Amino acid sequence: MTGASFWSQFELRQLRCFVAAAEELHFGRAAQRMNMTQPPLSRQIQLLEHVLGVKLLDRTSRAVKLTPAGRAFLLEARRIIRLTESAAMTTRRIASGEAGTINVGFTAASGYRFLPRLLLRMGTGAPNIALVLKEMVSTEQTESLLTGRIDVGFLRPPIDRGEFSTLRVAREGLVAALPSGDERLAKAALTLADFDKKPLIMYAPEGARYFHDMLTAQFEAADVTPQAVQSLSQIHSMLALVRAAIGAALVPEAATSLHFDDVHFRRVETIPARPVELFAIWRSDNDNPALTAFLDQLHPDED
Amino acid sequence: MTGASFWSQFELRQLRCFVAAAEELHFGRAAQRMNMTQPPLSRQIQLLEHVLGVKLLDRTSRAVKLTPAGRAFLLEARRIIRLTESAAMTTRRIASGEAGTINVGFTAASGYRFLPRLLLRMGTGAPNIALVLKEMVSTEQTESLLTGRIDVGFLRPPIDRGEFSTLRVAREGLVAALPSGDERLAKAALTLADFDKKPLIMYAPEGARYFHDMLTAQFEAADVTPQAVQSLSQIHSMLALVRAAIGAALVPEAATSLHFDDVHFRRVETIPARPVELFAIWRSDNDNPALTAFLDQLHPDED
């Protein structure tokens, strides 16, 4: 005997019936609009009124009128129904990947040039996909990918291939960062040989393994041995040292968008021509439908 | 074969099941929370997913997880459910008269003192009842009462008693409005005799029948015949003429809250002592529950 008639919640069907009746002010026409006959509609409204404990419609056999409470409830009912419709729509759009949210992890270095361009492209190519950006270093990114905190990361090799898919999204050359007054500024483009036995601000093997290993390999292949005067991992710190004329530095092209007074950039010939690579990485089993649309915007720069 | 499976709308029951499942991440516990067994809950969620065309929950036999679309839909579902609950609550409150809206018609004259006091009292005594104020003359008020545009009016006699209930809400005395320099200002209180054969700004019999008839009767009973120099219906216009020293005027006490330079007020002895009455009037068959609460705040001033 517990649950007989204390069912204190109404159903959407009842709201729809009520709205129809309240708008038509005529049960027959309202029923027609609801594709049913008049008796069930009558009952649905009685049920709704009983659940609310409130008379919503004043019905004489001659006319149907809204009570004050009914007038107020009509507004609420319309709002609820509108909300259900829009909820269904947006959910379908999210499921189809047309809309949604992508959590993006990125390293500071990729933020200089690649990320702004990506945001621009997403804004026009997939305007309903919201991006939540989180700066984090490579190891944080792979961790966050596994826990689901981010859907996609942008980082540099080496990349842990297990469970992940990757795509190279940018490839760029190295440029030399030189302080004002450096004699190498006279040349339009430099080669690695120009750094032989000259002070060079180097990448730390721990914090910037990728750049460290790459530069080491490049110099070894070119049989050049620069004089490493410092080891840093953050590019903007390196440029600060360059400005202080501690030495030169080799940084990815994207870093030229960092403007430091008295720091000038010159192209450097390397093998291969654009050795600095940036990869997108995501879990192969990520089920976020927006991810597909996001990745579609990611075809690698080939310029 | 008509409506088998193209029923493109979900029901609240399905939302509630989904929210329970999404919060518990366990169909058994969710079912328990919904006071049902697990199979029907499973089925409701399947139905919801089928209607939306979207998988909301990723369920392996080992764990239940929200899909991205499910995460989004969960927020919407919670919002919809909250809305239904608050809609039910506010509707019940409106039906009980605890909250609601009262449309009030009032004449300009009642706005000077009575209406501000009423608003103050309503604000503390029935804070959830909203008042919509519409200034209108007496005939407009009775019309609007009949069409339902206003729930209650405030006006002066004579009152059309058919279908209406009334309550005297204010009774006030008459005061004389005198220009600076008038010799009658020397007295603290006047009698009607002080106006015999003196210029008096009179009420128009059409626009201000109540005051016109009342003053006429008062003077007749006192055997006094003032010299009517103008006939107006709006009190503030009369006071403007008083300031111009065209003559004196007799106005309800409430008008003393209109401050005009060089216009001074003095009490006038009349029979009865407070002849100016203001009535609330409403349709006896008005079904607005807030009206009762409103009228409860209306016990007449007996000070």
Next chain:
DNA sequence: CACGGTCATCCAAAAACCGCATCGGTCGAT
């Protein structure tokens, strides 16, 4: 490999719902 846990499926019983026929009440025409 057996076991416990979890969700989906099957099925009979129960509940809800629908539509038809009809009732009671009201208004307008005659």
Next chain:
DNA sequence: ATCGACCGATGCGGTTTTTGGATGACCGTG
């Protein structure tokens, strides 16, 4: 005053939907 049209409420049988217990399939664990 009476009749008929109209309208919403109600009673009732048949159908659809829902429910809950039993069962099945799957998976990770000891």
